[in-house]
Amino acid sequence: MENSISSDHTTESQVMITASEYADLLSLKEENEELRAKVDWFMEQIALSKKKTFGQSSEKSEYLQTDIFNEAEAFSSESGKAPETTEIKSHTRRKKTKELSSNLPDNLPVEIIKCRLPEEDMACDICGHVRHEIGSTLARRELEFIPASTKIKEYWQTSYGCRNCENVGTEVNVAKAEVPNAVIMGSFASPEAIAHIATQKFVMGSPLYRQEQELSRKGIGLSRQTMSNWLVKATGLYLDRIYDRLRDDLKKNEILHADETELQVLKEPGKSAQSKSFMWLYRTGAENNYPIVLYEYQPDRKHKRPREFLKGFSGYLHTDGYGAYRNLPDEITVVCCFAHARRKFTDALSSLKDRPPDDRKKTIAGKGKYYCDALFSIEHDIEALDYDEKKQQRRELAKPILEEMRAWLDSVRAPSESKTGKALIYLRNQWGSLVRYIDDGRLELSNNRAERSIKPFVIGRKNFLFANTPGGAKTAAVLYSIIETAKENGLDPFLYLTYIFTKSKDMDGGDPGTLMPYDPEVLNNCSSLAASNKDN
Numbered sequence: 001m002e003n004s005i006s007s008d009h010t011t012e013s014q015v016m017i018t019a020s021e022y023a024d025l026l027s028l029k030e031e032n033e034e035l036r037a038k039v040d041w042f043m044e045q046i047a048l049s050k051k052k053t054f055g056q057s058s059e060k061s062e063y064l065q066t067d068i069f070n071e072a073e074a075f076s077s078e079s080g081k082a083p084e085t086t087e088i089k090s091h092t093r094r095k096k097t098k099e100l101s102s103n104l105p106d107n108l109p110v111e112i113i114k115c116r117l118p119e120e121d122m123a124c125d126i127c128g129h130v131r132h133e134i135g136s137t138l139a140r141r142e143l144e145f146i147p148a149s150t151k152i153k154e155y156w157q158t159s160y161g162c163r164n165c166e167n168v169g170t171e172v173n174v175a176k177a178e179v180p181n182a183v184i185m186g187s188f189a190s191p192e193a194i195a196h197i198a199t200q201k202f203v204m205g206s207p208l209y210r211q212e213q214e215l216s217r218k219g220i221g222l223s224r225q226t227m228s229n230w231l232v233k234a235t236g237l238y239l240d241r242i243y244d245r246l247r248d249d250l251k252k253n254e255i256l257h258a259d260e261t262e263l264q265v266l267k268e269p270g271k272s273a274q275s276k277s278f279m280w281l282y283r284t285g286a287e288n289n290y291p292i293v294l295y296e297y298q299p300d301r302k303h304k305r306p307r308e309f310l311k312g313f314s315g316y317l318h319t320d321g322y323g324a325y326r327n328l329p330d331e332i333t334v335v336c337c338f339a340h341a342r343r344k345f346t347d348a349l350s351s352l353k354d355r356p357p358d359d360r361k362k363t364i365a366g367k368g369k370y371y372c373d374a375l376f377s378i379e380h381d382i383e384a385l386d387y388d389e390k391k392q393q394r395r396e397l398a399k400p401i402l403e404e405m406r407a408w409l410d411s412v413r414a415p416s417e418s419k420t421g422k423a424l425i426y427l428r429n430q431w432g433s434l435v436r437y438i439d440d441g442r443l444e445l446s447n448n449r450a451e452r453s454i455k456p457f458v459i460g461r462k463n464f465l466f467a468n469t470p471g472g473a474k475t476a477a478v479l480y481s482i483i484e485t486a487k488e489n490g491l492d493p494f495l496y497l498t499y500i501f502t503k504s505k506d507m508d509g510g511d512p513g514t515l516m517p518y519d520p521e522v523l524n525n526c527s528s529l530a531a532s533n534k535d536n
Contacts, residue, residue: 104143115139150220153190155179181505184237189230191501197227199494202479203456207464228472235475238504242512243294243478246485247309249516250292254315255285255442257450258306258325261458264466265473268299277467279477280305281454285318287387287442290518291488293453295477299470303327316440318447321430336433339446342372344423351419364412365420368427371405379445387441394438402435456484482517489517495526 017025114136122131160175183191200206206214208224215222250256260280266273278301283293298305303324310317314331320340328334348365360366375398382393409428414421427434437443457480467473486496499522500515514521 111144148196150218183501183505184230184233187230187233189234191498191505194230194234194501195494195497198231198479198497199483201231201464202460202476202483203493205460205463231479232471232475234501235478238500239478239482242500242515243481245512245516246292246481247294249290250282250284250294251310251313253284253288253292253313255287255318256310256313256315257281257283257285257318257447257453259320259447259450259454260301260322261454261461263297263461263473265299265468265470266466267469269470271299276301277470277473278305279454279457279473280309281450281457282306282309283450283453285316285442286444286449291485293484293488294481295454295457295484297467297470297473297477316436316443318444318450320447321426333436334433335436335443336430337447338372338375338434338437339448339451341423341427341430341434342369342376344419344426345369345372348419348423363420364414365423367408367412368420368423371401371408374401375445385441389441391438391441394441398438402438406431453484456480486517491517491523491526496522499526 116133117131123129124131157179158177160177162173165171165173183189183194197208197211200211201208208227211227212222212224258281260278263277263279264274265271265277268275268277271277277297277299280296280298281294282296284291296305296309301322301324303326306324307328310328310332316333316335317325317328318335318337319325320337325334345365345368349360349363349369352360352363352365355363361370378394378397378401382390382397385393409424409431412424414424416422416425437445457476460480467476482497482500483493486493496517503515503525504512513519516522
């Protein structure tokens, strides 16, 4: 049936349908909306998968505005800064960076090669007299690399006898010189060899099978099984007690960071080779003058793991949103990570690449990321302040933004299965722990400090892929802990491990305090060891 209306109105068609047909129409509409939501979800996953595979991993924002209230400027397009150029006649070129040699250490040996005239060219072209040297100028510099050298050290024990006793006595009195202890009894391993193998694997990410191949090319038949045994035994003999001391020192701090990542262990009792185990990380905060970074291997990700490791610790713990950190003793206060919140909004924006940039910024994900960026911008500006001033600035600058963000958070909704919805859920669930950082200037806006510390293990895992046994995984945890703590304290891992093995093999146990990477004597001794290696 069609209604006739005046010419200045639109003509509409009306169709009479039954109640059952109307109910079917509503059902189809609801089904269509549900299918559309599923299609949107699948498109979001495809976009995120493409970004993960082909896109950049950086989370650097295209807008970082401290003034959260000035949205017109914050959401306007900004042109990138042009690179600095130097005009050369008819064209321009990028300004040259500093010479490479200016970035080299002062104690690097220098070999001077004098380029002289050959003997037949020493006669003067004019008078025939012999030329004399009047000076020299630096023509160029080269950086030369010499592969690591390998040698055998033989310890010959000298015996001494008494000539007088030999002549007049019936008993021969013989004295023998003392021979330094071996780092591993019955083995031909040296402190330097074990330290080199450890740093190649846990610093350079070179698995033992690659080291075996490299040594084989030099004619040295050292199997990966032997190298693995050296690492396990040396760790048990010398490094475990240093690790335990570092753990005790770690828990004396008031602010710590924690994180965890997956590890596959092939021969884990009661588990299949394909199952997941975990490497947990705990480290000191920014306020500690002597950083400590500790890894701990565990077969699972249960909440009791951080509770057991941190037993005796009282203070703040920076973490992500994982639920295991919410079941800690009352004396541990969790501070959650705003970088994770921003990352979730960034992932949501990545699924909207088909939209114009200005439209993406106006979405819920765009606004959420904008708030996070404003907080990070404040932290960047106050980074150099002392802790009391930092706390005051956060109260004045960050608190109003957090209050507006909370009001905005309560006013927006998104499907819980979408990336935007998950970002909002994370914010709502962790809000109390997220805003806690403004209460103490020593606290941080993110848990990036822990993520940076766990990255060396993640990079190494891409090379060696898995651990063979739980014992190997525990050895890796201790070695990563010693090495990363050494690096954080400005020590060369190879020299530090060499120093530990050299000194410990003659200590016969005892207090490992003199072996801590932040002991002043350790730095001096490692410097002496470096000078000795250079002379050799």
